[in-house]
Every structure is written in C-alpha cells, then in structure tokens.
Amino acid sequence: MPILADAWFIHAATNGKHSGPAELVRGEMEIDDLQPNEVLLAPLFGSWEGNMTHAIDRDPIDICEARGYERCVIGNSGVARIVELGADVTDLKEGQVVLMGAMDTDAWGYPKKLMAYDMPVQGLMRTRMKLRSDQVLPLPENTRHDLTRWAAFNVRYPTAWDNWRIAHGTFRLLINEEEFPRMNVWAWGGGTALAEAHLATLLGHSGVAIASTPERKELIESMGVKAVDRTNFPALQFDERRYKTDEEYAAAYRDSETAFLATVAELTGGLGVQVFVDLIGEPVFRATLKALGRQGIVATAGWKVGMRMKFLRAVECIARHQFIHTHFAPLSEARKAIAFAEENEWLPIIDERIYDFDEIPELAANYAAGKYRMFPVYRINGE
Ligand SMILES: NC(=O)c1ccc[n+]([C@@H]2O[C@H](COP(=O)([O-])OP(=O)(O)OC[C@H]3O[C@@H](n4cnc5c(N)ncnc54)[C@H](OP(=O)(O)O)[C@@H]3O)[C@@H](O)[C@H]2O)c1
Structure with missing residues (x-):
C-alpha cells in the first residue's frame, strides 16, 4: 500500500525564473516505501519562518528550479511523532516525539545543507513524511513543555x-x-x-x-x-x-x-x-x-x-x-540545546493564534505582511 500525505506545495515557475511569488497549492503526495534505516513521521506542528517566505517569493533562490522539482513542500522547523520504524531502527520508538535534524554534514559534523531549504529533502507541511533515523532528534520523554513551543524551537x-x-x-x-x-x-x-x-x-x-x-x-x-x-x-x-x-x-x-x-x-x-x-x-x-x-x-x-x-x-x-x-548546529550540540531547554524552560513563547492546516495560506500572507509577533505556529496532525 502506498503511503499518502495531504500536503501544501509550491510549484515551479512556468514562465522562467522571475515569474513572481509562488502560490501554496494543496494536493496529495505519494511517499516511497519505508526503508530499513528510515522512520515514518506524522508532523504535528510547524513553525513559520523567514526561509519559507523566501521560498514562496522565489528569492534569493527558486527552490523548485534549483532542485529541478515540478513541485515541492517547504517547512523545516517543527515537531513530529514517529508512526512506524524501518526494520533496522533500534534506537527509536513508535510514538516518540522528535524534532527534525535533517541536514547534509561535512566530515566535521557541521551542516552544509538543511532540509527543505538547500537540501533535496521535502519539508514538513504535509501529514506524513519520512526521514533517516539519524535525521531526527528525540525530545525528552514526557517533556513538560508544550509541543507547539518545541515546534518553534527546532531551527532557531x-x-x-x-x-x-x-x-x-x-x-x-x-x-x-x-x-x-x-x-x-x-x-x-x-x-x-x-x-x-x-x-x-x-x-x-x-x-x-x-x-x-x-x-x-x-x-x-x-x-x-x-x-x-x-x-x-x-x-x-x-x-x-x-x-x-x-x-x-x-x-x-x-x-x-x-x-x-x-x-x-x-x-x-x-x-x-x-x-x-x-x-x-x-x-x-x-x-x-x-x-x-x-x-x-x-x-x-x-x-x-x-x-x-x-x-x-x-x-x-x-x-x-x-x-x-556559524550555521545551525552539529547534531551533538542540538541535543545539548534540547536538554538545556527542557531543564531551564529555554523555549520560545509562541504567538497566540495557532493556524490550522487549512489556514496555512492565510498564515503565509500574514507573515509576508508582518502580521505576526515572533513565533507563529501551524497545526498539521497536532491536537
Ligand atoms: N544559519 C542558520 O542556521 C540560521 C538559522 C536561523 C535563522 N537564520 C537567519 O537569521 C536571520 C534572522 O532570522 P530569524 O528567523 O531569527 O528572524 P525573524 O524572526 O525573521 O525576524 C527578523 C526581525 O529583524 C528585525 N529587522 C528587520 N529588518 C531590520 C533592520 N533593517 N534593522 C534592524 N532590525 C531589523 C525585525 O524586527 P523588529 O522590526 O521588531 O526590530 C524582524 O522581525 C535570517 O536571515 C535567517 O535566515 C539562519
């Protein structure tokens, strides 16, 4: 059975590079079979950040064009729940809540490219996605902080x-x-x-x-x-x-x-x-x-x-x-950041309104118009 996701896409420009901002278009996405080293995720909440508005504006880069995609899903900051483990994954559990740490690293462990930004891994504005098991960062079990706050914690x-x-x-x-x-x-x-x-x-x-x-x-x-x-x-x-x-x-x-x-x-x-x-x-x-x-x-x-x-x-x-x-963080440091945040409540205070999945285009427009406080969050599968 193919895995299907409900997603918000931006499409490639049809008439060349400078054809204006992209529109968010809702559609269905088929996800390839889960590989032994991968986990299937249900993204719960995402945080809207500047890079997503840049992607919609196709400025400074047109992501679809740069990666040769007809359409792509953006969003690289959020929390997800693991719904299925690949056969070889032994260090994670079904039901565990994780942040996205998907990035290409160099020999030193430093990020060269980040998910849904300059790395060819589609983002989390969709109801299902999969990542390699080493590309997720587990949150503390039974975290005492709200998952919406962790969504906005993820990248910044x-x-x-x-x-x-x-x-x-x-x-x-x-x-x-x-x-x-x-x-x-x-x-x-x-x-x-x-x-x-x-x-x-x-x-x-x-x-x-x-x-x-x-x-x-x-x-x-x-x-x-x-x-x-x-x-x-x-x-x-x-x-x-x-x-x-x-x-x-x-x-x-x-x-x-x-x-x-x-x-x-x-x-x-x-x-x-x-x-x-x-x-x-x-x-x-x-x-x-x-x-x-x-x-x-x-x-x-x-x-x-x-x-x-x-x-x-x-x-x-x-x-x-x-x-x-510096640029983002090595995953070893991101893990330390999570532990410090849990202990010391070093977490963002998110904007009051949490946008529903259906309302994502409204969030995109409000962000572009500067109508947000600091940490706007949207719901995907979250309650
Ligand atoms: N390298 C990485 O891994 C990484 C990670 C996260 C972010 N970033 C980058 O860091 C930058 C900031 O991102 P962010 O998400 O933290 O910021 P942000 O939430 O997008 O906010 C930027 C804020 O800067 C202020 N600002 C805008 N223009 C200004 C100007 N000319 N002079 C002074 N202040 C100005 C505005 O606040 P006020 O009007 O209230 O002053 C604006 O809300 C972006 O370029 C982002 O791509 C990089």
Whole structure:
C-alpha cells in the first residue's frame, strides 16, 4: 500500500525564473516505501519562518528550479511523532516525539545543507513524511513543555545555542569569569537573536534584544530580557552610497547612531557590548561595531538584510574585536540545546493564534505582511 500525505506545495515557475511569488497549492503526495534505516513521521506542528517566505517569493533562490522539482513542500522547523520504524531502527520508538535534524554534514559534523531549504529533502507541511533515523532528534520523554513551543524551537534555538557556544568561548579566551563575570549580550533581529539573548540571560548575563513593536517588546521582557525600542533610532539603516551622496540622509543617520550609542553606553555602564548577536547585516553592522566594548564579539548566523560587510582592519584589530560565524548546529550540540531547554524552560513563547492546516495560506500572507509577533505556529496532525 502506498503511503499518502495531504500536503501544501509550491510549484515551479512556468514562465522562467522571475515569474513572481509562488502560490501554496494543496494536493496529495505519494511517499516511497519505508526503508530499513528510515522512520515514518506524522508532523504535528510547524513553525513559520523567514526561509519559507523566501521560498514562496522565489528569492534569493527558486527552490523548485534549483532542485529541478515540478513541485515541492517547504517547512523545516517543527515537531513530529514517529508512526512506524524501518526494520533496522533500534534506537527509536513508535510514538516518540522528535524534532527534525535533517541536514547534509561535512566530515566535521557541521551542516552544509538543511532540509527543505538547500537540501533535496521535502519539508514538513504535509501529514506524513519520512526521514533517516539519524535525521531526527528525540525530545525528552514526557517533556513538560508544550509541543507547539518545541515546534518553534527546532531551527532557531539550536542555531542560537551553537552560536553562543563559540561567541562565549571566544570571549572567555580574552577575559576570564573572575575578571568580568557578567557580559552585556545584545541582539538585533527576530527569533534566533532573541533566543541567544534569552540563553545569555538564563546563564546570568545581561541580555538585551532590540525590536520595533510593542507586542515584541512585551514578549522580550516577559522572557526576562531587556527590550530596546528600535523606533528610537529611526534612521539607523546604514547605506554607504547614500551616506556619501545624500547629506540629509547622512545627518539623520548620524543622529540615530549617536542616540543608539548613547543608549548602549547608558545600559552597559559605559563598557559597551561584549557579545552583539547581529543576524541583520549591512544596515546595522556599522553601529554594531561601534557598540562593542574592547574585545567585544560580533556573533552571526544570518544576513536578513545584507551579506556583505566592510570594516577597517586596523580599527578592529586594535579593539581586539572578534567575528563569529556559524550555521545551525552539529547534531551533538542540538541535543545539548534540547536538554538545556527542557531543564531551564529555554523555549520560545509562541504567538497566540495557532493556524490550522487549512489556514496555512492565510498564515503565509500574514507573515509576508508582518502580521505576526515572533513565533507563529501551524497545526498539521497536532491536537
Ligand atoms: N544559519 C542558520 O542556521 C540560521 C538559522 C536561523 C535563522 N537564520 C537567519 O537569521 C536571520 C534572522 O532570522 P530569524 O528567523 O531569527 O528572524 P525573524 O524572526 O525573521 O525576524 C527578523 C526581525 O529583524 C528585525 N529587522 C528587520 N529588518 C531590520 C533592520 N533593517 N534593522 C534592524 N532590525 C531589523 C525585525 O524586527 P523588529 O522590526 O521588531 O526590530 C524582524 O522581525 C535570517 O536571515 C535567517 O535566515 C539562519
């Protein structure tokens, strides 16, 4: 008997590469027979994240075109229940709840490609899927936390965990805990950056996250992290070309940057930031560097608004600033992140509305229009 799944697809562009955003289309999908090293999964809840909107926008890549698919299922963050084990799978159980850890790794165990993003494994916006047994990460048995929260934990939190591991370790090479116990850890951006500021806060550091809406600031504060209002610095969007040619823009930028650096000085007692998590990129990078204290660290795993960075080596060397770049996490670290989260409630607080499977196109439209708080979740087979 073939295994059938109800799924939301995006289709390949019919008239070339730049034919506009994809539509979500509901359809049936036949899944190949379960192989001995695989598990059959019923995805329960998924979390809507930026990469899914990029996939729909076909920007920066058209996933169907890149993989030669006629249609594909997106979604790489969520929780699933194991419904059947392949004949050789001995370390997992039917009924167990897992996260998706599907990725191609290099010889060091680091991710090269991620499921339903740049790796040719279809995503979880469907009622059944299968993965190799080593591509799932079991949650603690009888977890005390809601599965919807774990759905939004899946990609962003292990990313934040591993980024913090390297940033924190690097800072501790420069100055030890006795000399400087409590670091100022600031974060630009959304869910992943907030996860890292929250982690630092739980570990006793002073965490700050920057956001622009009252709902997000309230969420940040409810996690014990200090919120800084991005709207106080309205022109803090650096554009080098404009800065050189448009005096009005340059003056407004400088005013916002000065106000931002005054806020940093005030909240860090003049010491500056020790770890600045910047998943935004170009528009904020100049201010990020200026906000760092001596031997401060810029930590990144993302480039929401620009990948190319420019800085003066001499200035950064003399300041002993360090630059940390990571991508998701090795599975060994993702397992540690799960254990820490269970123990310490290091988990996202998800948006109030959970979208039903039928409502996924509405969720996609709301996300694209910015109508979400931070962690929107949808239901697949979950109750
Ligand atoms: N490498 C990896 O494994 C990995 C894993 C997860 C995420 N990422 C990447 O990390 C980036 C962030 O993803 P995310 O899911 O954590 O974020 P997100 O939830 O998509 O949120 C991004 C937030 O950044 C803020 N923002 C947008 N433009 C800004 C600007 N010009 N200046 C300052 N703030 C701005 C906005 O919040 P406010 O308006 O409230 O400030 C926005 O909601 C993305 O590029 C994503 O692809 C990478």
